[in-house]
Amino acid sequence: xxxxxxxxxxxANRFYKGGERIRDFRSESSIPSTGDHxxxxxxxxxxxxxxxxxxxxxxxxxxxxxxDLVNNDPIHWLGTEHFEAFGSDTMMLVKLLDAGQRLxxxxxxxxxxxxxxxxxNHGKAEAWxxxxxxxxxxxxxxxxxTEELTxxxxxxxxxxxxxxxxxxxxxxxxxxxxxxGMPHAIGEGVFLVEIQEPEDLSxxxxxxxxxxxxxxxxxxxxxxxxxLAAVDRQENSREDLERLxxxxxxxxxxxxxxxxxxxxxxxxxxxxxxxxDPGFSIMVVTDGIGExxxxxxxxxxxxxxxxxxxxxxxxxxxxxxxxxxxxxRPPESRFRAASEPT
Numbered sequence: 139x140x141x142x143x144x145x146x147x148x149x150a151n152r153f154y155k156g157g158e159r160i161r162d163f164r165s166e167s168s169i170p171s172t173g174d175h176x177x178x179x180x181x182x183x184x185x186x187x188x189x190x191x192x193x194x195x196x197x198x199x200x201x202x203x204x205x206d207l208v209n210n211d212p213i214h215w216l217g218t219e220h221f222e223a224f225g226s227d228t229m230m231l232v233k234l235l236d237a238g239q240r241l242x243x244x245x246x247x248x249x250x251x252x253x254x255x256x257x258x259n260h261g262k263a264e265a266w267x268x269x270x271x272x273x274x275x276x277x278x279x280x281x282x283x284t285e286e287l288t289x290x291x292x293x294x295x296x297x298x299x300x301x302x303x304x305x306x307x308x309x310x311x312x313x314x315x316x317x318x319g320m321p322h323a324i325g326e327g328v329f330l331v332e333i334q335e336p337e338d339l340s341x342x343x344x345x346x347x348x349x350x351x352x353x354x355x356x357x358x359x360x361x362x363x364x365x366l367a368a369v370d371r372q373e374n375s376r377e378d379l380e381r382l383x384x385x386x387x388x389x390x391x392x393x394x395x396x397x398x399x400x401x402x403x404x405x406x407x408x409x410x411x412x413x414x415d416p417g418f419s420i421m422v423v424t425d426g427i428g429e430x431x432x433x434x435x436x437x438x439x440x441x442x443x444x445x446x447x448x449x450x451x452x453x454x455x456x457x458x459x460x461x462x463x464x465x466x467r468p469p470e471s472r473f474r475a476a477s478e479p480t
Contacts, residue, residue: 139207140214140452141436144420144445145169147196148176149187153350155238159270159329163234164443175349179234181445182420184208188338188358204447216418217450219471227259229468229477230401232420232445233332235266241324242344243275243299247358247368248318252339253479255360260477261318263400264334265393267464269424271309273325276316276382277374278302287343287366294346304379311386313405315397319370331422333401333466341365399476402467406457414455419467421446428459 146164148157148171156177157170164170170179184205186194196204208215212226220229246262253259266274282302290298303321308314308328316322321343324330345352357365382394391405406412408428421430427441433453440446440461448455457463469477 140434140449141430141432141438142198142447143438143440144182144196144447145199146171147180147183147194148178149180149193151175152177153345153348154241156236157238159236160234163269163329165441168443168445174238177236177238181232181234181422182228182447183231184228185231185336185338188340194338214451215449216468217416220418220450220468223471223474224468224477228336228418230420230466231334231336232422232466233334234422234445235324235330235332237272237324237326237328240326242342242348243296243303243321243323244340244342244344245321245369246316246318247339247341249335249477249479251318251368252337255364256339256358258337258339259479260335260337262335262337262339263316263318263397264332265313265315265397265401265403266308266324267331267333267403267405268308268310268312268314268328269331270327270329271307271312272328274306274308274314274328275300275303275321275323275325276306276314277304277320277322277379278371279304279373281373282371284366284371287369287371288362291343291362291366294344296344296346299344304374304376306379306383308383309386311405313384313393313403315382315394317370317382317396319368320374321369331424331464331466333403335400341368343369399469399473401469404465406463406465408457408459408461408463411456411458414457414465416450416453416455417448417467418450419448419465421448422464422466424462424464426459426461428457428461431456431458
């Protein structure tokens, strides 16, 4: 078992709306969830929702949890170099995300913060590969004092938050790297593939009007006085933000600089036989139809909406057909030191 087509894995009753675009994107065989509060599909997940023991984990067709499969044979799935650097930690979580409404303003902590305050190995850097565009809110456009930030959270001053943030228009094919600590909110109608560190750690700055009590669930159990220390309150210029964005048409098929110590992504268009190097990865087929073949002899037909888990020991891959796809991978083993909290 080296190449697996993954079914949908959508945690139910999330606090924001979404799910329709995932249903439209996914094939019927993946059994996407119904309802209007299933906005995330956790693809190839070895991560649970914060505070949960099982919800979020990918369960394969035979009932096996992917995390158990990887832990039982990490060399097969991840490769020797990865295992020697990171152990059986896959080092990534991939999601499909459908913003059925604007997400609340929130931040994710860094590795150092998570290690100190939560005893976690990861923070939550993330990157978005846009499938359907719109507006995202990203970073403060001026320095925000601790007092201001605390007041805005206490009074749920949404207008103040959004007024102090950059509104950025994104289009299909763009990618955005979101460093830990950067305030952000994905706008209504945006549909994307997300890669992130394998943790579910969010600090809510906004929750008014959402199906969640932020006073209880918005601070990771730390209290806001501690949690808000994770927020990057510094000014980010427009130029700073553009360095995090790779625009469609720029000819670059990878994420912005600064992301490689967290994860790797390559976006490819296939119109003839194309070779991919070996390595643990998740492929998201965003358009077209074709075939994937491993050097081990496994062949699989793939088409738009498929998500495919690929073991390191599948070897090199030959992909053919007319396809657009996103390949998500963990960081290279040379980034071991960067992955350790400081």
